[in-house]
Amino acid sequence: MTIDSSSLASLSNSRSIALDKVPLLALGDFQKTILGSVKAGRRVSALFGAPAADEGNTPLYAVLADDEENKLYVLRTIVSGERFPSLTPDCPQVHLFEREIAEQFGLVPEGHPWLKPVRYRHSWTNLDAWNRPPGEPILPAVGDFYKVDGDEVHEVAVGPVHAGVIEPGHFRFQCNGEKVFHLEIALGYQHRGVEEAMIGGPTSRSIHFAETLAGDTTIAHCTAYCQILEALAHCQKPPRAQVLRAISLELERLANHVGDLGALANDVGYLPTASYCGRIRGDFLNMTALLCGSRFGRGMVRPGGVAFDADEKLVEELLKRLGDAERDTFGAVNLLWETPSVMARFEGIGILPHEVAIELGIVGPAARASGVARDVRQDQPSGLFRFAHIPMSTCDAGDVLSRAFIRRLEIQHSIEFIREQLHQIPSGPVKAPVTPLAPKSLAVALSEGWRGEVCHVALTDERGRFSRYKVVDPSFHNWTALAYVLRGQEISDFPLCNKSFNLSYCGHDL
Amino acid sequence: MTEKIIHVALLLILPPLLFGVIGKTKAWFAGRVGPPLLQPYYDLIKLARKSMVFSRTTTWVFRAGPVVTLSAALIAGLMVPLGALDSPIAFTGDLILFAYLFGLARFFTTSAALDTGSPFEGMGSAREVTFACLTEPALFLALLVLAKASGSLMLTDLLHGPAEGFSSGMVAPLVLVGIGLFIVLLAETCRIPVDDPNTHLELTMIHEVMVLDHSGPLFGVILYASSIKMFVLGSVLLHVAFPFKTGEVWIDVSLFVLEILFLSILIGTIESVMARLQMRHVPYLLIAATLFCSFGFLLLVR
Numbered sequence: 001m002t003i004d005s006s007s008l009a010s011l012s013n014s015r016s017i018a019l020d021k022v023p024l025l026a027l028g029d030f031q032k033t034i035l036g037s038v039k040a041g042r043r044v045s046a047l048f049g050a051p052a053a054d055e056g057n058t059p060l061y062a063v064l065a066d067d068e069e070n071k072l073y074v075l076r077t078i079v080s081g082e083r084f085p086s087l088t089p090d091c092p093q094v095h096l097f098e099r100e101i102a103e104q105f106g107l108v109p110e111g112h113p114w115l116k117p118v119r120y121r122h123s124w125t126n127l128d129a130w131n132r133p134p135g136e137p138i139l140p141a142v143g144d145f146y147k148v149d150g151d152e153v154h155e156v157a158v159g160p161v162h163a164g165v166i167e168p169g170h171f172r173f174q175c176n177g178e179k180v181f182h183l184e185i186a187l188g189y190q191h192r193g194v195e196e197a198m199i200g201g202p203t204s205r206s207i208h209f210a211e212t213l214a215g216d217t218t219i220a221h222c223t224a225y226c227q228i229l230e231a232l233a234h235c236q237k238p239p240r241a242q243v244l245r246a247i248s249l250e251l252e253r254l255a256n257h258v259g260d261l262g263a264l265a266n267d268v269g270y271l272p273t274a275s276y277c278g279r280i281r282g283d284f285l286n287m288t289a290l291l292c293g294s295r296f297g298r299g300m301v302r303p304g305g306v307a308f309d310a311d312e313k314l315v316e317e318l319l320k321r322l323g324d325a326e327r328d329t330f331g332a333v334n335l336l337w338e339t340p341s342v343m344a345r346f347e348g349i350g351i352l353p354h355e356v357a358i359e360l361g362i363v364g365p366a367a368r369a370s371g372v373a374r375d376v377r378q379d380q381p382s383g384l385f386r387f388a389h390i391p392m393s394t395c396d397a398g399d400v401l402s403r404a405f406i407r408r409l410e411i412q413h414s415i416e417f418i419r420e421q422l423h424q425i426p427s428g429p430v431k432a433p434v435t436p437l438a439p440k441s442l443a444v445a446l447s448e449g450w451r452g453e454v455c456h457v458a459l460t461d462e463r464g465r466f467s468r469y470k471v472v473d474p475s476f477h478n479w480t481a482l483a484y485v486l487r488g489q490e491i492s493d494f495p496l497c498n499k500s501f502n503l504s505y506c507g508h509d510l
Numbered sequence: 511m512t513e514k515i516i517h518v519a520l521l522l523i524l525p526p527l528l529f530g531v532i533g534k535t536k537a538w539f540a541g542r543v544g545p546p547l548l549q550p551y552y553d554l555i556k557l558a559r560k561s562m563v564f565s566r567t568t569t570w571v572f573r574a575g576p577v578v579t580l581s582a583a584l585i586a587g588l589m590v591p592l593g594a595l596d597s598p599i600a601f602t603g604d605l606i607l608f609a610y611l612f613g614l615a616r617f618f619t620t621s622a623a624l625d626t627g628s629p630f631e632g633m634g635s636a637r638e639v640t641f642a643c644l645t646e647p648a649l650f651l652a653l654l655v656l657a658k659a660s661g662s663l664m665l666t667d668l669l670h671g672p673a674e675g676f677s678s679g680m681v682a683p684l685v686l687v688g689i690g691l692f693i694v695l696l697a698e699t700c701r702i703p704v705d706d707p708n709t710h711l712e713l714t715m716i717h718e719v720m721v722l723d724h725s726g727p728l729f730g731v732i733l734y735a736s737s738i739k740m741f742v743l744g745s746v747l748l749h750v751a752f753p754f755k756t757g758e759v760w761i762d763v764s765l766f767v768l769e770i771l772f773l774s775i776l777i778g779t780i781e782s783v784m785a786r787l788q789m790r791h792v793p794y795l796l797i798a799a800t801l802f803c804s805f806g807f808l809l810l811v812r
Contacts, residue, residue: 156629156713163710177636178789267714268785269706275540341703341784344791491633492789495711 008033008064008073013380014227016234016443019459022061022074030077031087034062037073038091042066043361043374045446045455047097049079049105050468051124051199056080058105058125061470063444063457067379072444079107082127086112093361096476102129116143119188119509124196141170141186148174148181156491160189167505175491183486183494185479190509198458198469202229202303202437206466210456211298214473214507219245219252219288220449221471222301224456227382227445229303232437232460237383239426241305246384247421248291248300250414253450254325255284257365257407257414260502261333264404267496268345276332283325287318305431315422322422326415333408346401350485350497353398362481364452364474365406366501370398376448390417403500437464449474451504473507514598516763521587524767525737526550528744528774535778550737557730565723567627575622576721576728580735582615587742591666593766594673594755600666605653608665609646612698612739616642623720630712634719637789641704641716644796645697651803652687652694656750658810659683669746672753686806688750693799695747695777697792699740702781704792714789744773 011017025033034044046063053059057078064073086109088095098109099118106127109115115129120140123129132138141160153176160168168189174182194209210225211218223245230237262277285295292300292308299307310318336342352362357370367374375392377385393409395402437460445456452474461467482501486494530547537544546552564572589608591597620638623631657663659680660671672684697704700717712719721732748769755762787795 154629154632156633158713163712265785267709267711269702269709269781270785271536271540271782275542279541339783339785341787345785345788349788490789492714494713 010071010073014231014382014445016231016441019440022076025077027077037064046457046472048470049101083108083110085110088112092359119191140188145172146184169505178490180486180489180491183483187508190506194510201466214504217449219249219297220447220454224445224447224454226303228443228456228458231443233435235434237305238429240428241430242384243421243425244306250418251288254414255281256450257411263499267499270342273332273335280328303434309430349400349493351399352485360480361477363477368394369402369406371396376446376453380446400500439464475503475507513595517595525741531774532778535775536782539782554730558727560726562726568625572622572625575618576731578618579615580731582611583735583738586611590745591669592745594762597666600664603663604665626723630719637716645694648690648694648799648803652691655687655806669749673755683806683810686802690799690802691747695743703787706786744770
């Protein structure tokens with residue numbers, strides 16, 4: 001199907017557009033455009049509802065990403081009434097977006113194959129897609145689960161309280177002996193209502209909401225938030241700030257990737273890498289702390305630039321620590337590839353086929369491990385990444401080994417990138433003033449967090465305040481992939497598969 | 511009499527130290543200081559002072575599990591000679607009782623696990639008995655080789671056989687049996703590559719998952735019993751691996767203690783340098799143990 005390009009407004013990452021320039025399509029055309037775009041190789045970065053100006057007419061917005069042409073497309077429609085035909089049967093990657101719309105705005109996507117709440121919350125409107133009484137509390141993970149019948153089938157429920165110190169989530173397996181037929185994941189325990197709290201912003205609290213969307217992705221989320229403000233204020237951030245932002249983003253990736261490789265080693269009982277990587281992760285976190293005083297990068301990225309400058313002495317210290325950490329990292333990580341018993345555990349486990357990754361709209365290292373070349377730093381570059389490139393790493397097998405290998409490659413690339421940038425930080429200020437936001441506009445900001453694409457979309461009202469703030473964490477796309485790869489796997493390999501994705505619960509629950 | 515007292519004292523006091531040595535070895539490989547050598551003893555004391563929590567769905571079977579396991583391990587410990595020391599309990603055919611004491615313990619551990627009704631514990635029990643089916647023949651074949659070689663059906667004579675001196679034709683079967691017994695030891699005591707005693711991931715556990723619901727003193731009993739099990743099986747292996755004795759009681763006892771601590775270091779080293787096997791590959795390893803022992807038997811009777 002060809003797409004009438006007049007029905008789409010194109011913009012690039014971290015740019016804003018006046019709301020009236022966003023084409024308003026009839027519901028049918030809106031859906032046809034999404035379907036056609038996905039068939040043509042684009043993907044759905046965000047699909048969400050917004051509070052209705054007049055009751056009963058809920059606007060829906062979609063952000064489509066074209067990774068080939070490095071463009072983003074936005075479009076909108078208005079749903080009158082309480083239901084709309086579901087796109088999920090023809091376009092599986094919107095399944096969770098439609099469930100979210102059903103939960104937040106009470107609109108029923110008719111024909112959705114598995115219409116369940118996403119976070120188990122009351123809707124923002126008077127409507128409720130499941131006709132639940134308004135006063136009654138809604139408990140997470142209480143409700144229907146997919147069930148397999150049979151004498152030899154048994155059900156294993158894990159969580160929400162886990163044996164390790166991790167976030168809460170409920171996993172339900174349908175098993176035959178050791179073999180898993182189906183895994184269903186129910187989340188929502190970590191819902192804090194960030195999207196609701198952002199409405200009416202930006203206030204002095206908004207940036208802290210953005211920073212704590214997912215604790216281990218502080219820089220990526222905060223960068224996306226700041227890019228939204230900068231786009232809406234048409235603010236040009238100084239080059240020095242862009243470099244420092246990119247460096248802290250890559251440091252965040254390094255700390256998490258190293259930690260993940262250690263955790264993977266730990267899950268197969270391989271001690272040396274597990275212990276060393278735990279320590280080296282701390283070294284990278286401490287480098288972030290050296291920059292801004294917080295190991296997780298809190299307070300580093302601020303609207304208009306960054307809050308902390310790096311003087312020459314600090315840069316030198318960073319370079320020295322980077323060299324040490326690089327040596328230690330590869331010493332520890334290469335052990336994995338030199339130990340046959342570890343490779344035997346990683347290889348062929350939890351395979352996510354290429355076509356499935358595309359169909360489910362998977363992002364980040366998980367997608368790249370299945371041969372899907374998707375990386376915001378290359379496809380939708382913003383900030384420093386428009387001028388300095390990090391090679392994209394892909395792998396074909398889509399198994400745990402590939403996801404580990406992608407991390408190893410990205411560690412290498414990120415270290416090289418940081419070293420290169422530290423040698424050539426441009427001089428100048430690190431912050432530019434941010435003017436009030438443009439009224440009645442829409443802005444989209446993407447950044448490549450260590451888990452994948454972080455997408456923020458903001459709509460402003462006539463006073464330049466957020467009337468809707470949409471956040472899509474990479475985990476929102478990728479949890480489905482984890483459930484998928486467990487099919488036909490041994491249940492004892494679940495922790496390993498889980499760790500190879502290492503998704504965020506609070507990033508999903510918002 | 512002195513020998514018997516030494517035997518009982520070693521059996522009661524030494525086993526937790528093996529876990530301490532394994533822990534230290536693993537810590538050394540990981541570049542850490544690690545918990546103190548005596549940590550397992552501190553843990554036992556701590557657990558003994560705690561109170562217990564019982565699920566309402568459990569019955570007496572749940573409480574009997576750890577008690578039977580400990581008793582079985584202790585009796586087995588009295589039947590196996592430690593180094594040059596003769597075992598306090600010995601009679602012809604005691605090797606059958608010895609092997610099935612572990613079977614009894616396993617039966618009660620898995621029953622206690624099933625008693626909780628938790629899907630995890632059911633899963634662990636299924637794995638435990640599946641793998642036990644494969645280790646039992648290996649253990650029996652190993653004992654059979656030793657019985658044939660020494661011409662006795664009494665554990666004391668049979669295990670002291672190698673130290674009494676054999677013809678050179680016995681070396682090859684003993685080496686094979688030693689390898690088989692070592693795999694049995696790793697599997698029975700839930701070490702890597704079969705099981706990971708340190709994991710917190712219920713879905714990957716074999717033995718640990720069966721005792722998740724036990725707490726306080728009863729859990730202490732379980733830990734103590736598993737250390738005794740390792741001690742007992744380790745002693746059996748040492749008779750094959752280091753069949754030397756001087757005839758001087760104190761030297762022999764010290765030698766035995768050193769040997770068993772060395773064995774713990776070996777186990778700790780294996781745990782540090784390799785990953786555990788994928789669950790469906792575990793049977794291959796256990797069948798290999800059986801094969802080692804049966805080849806040993808074949809070499810002996812050909």
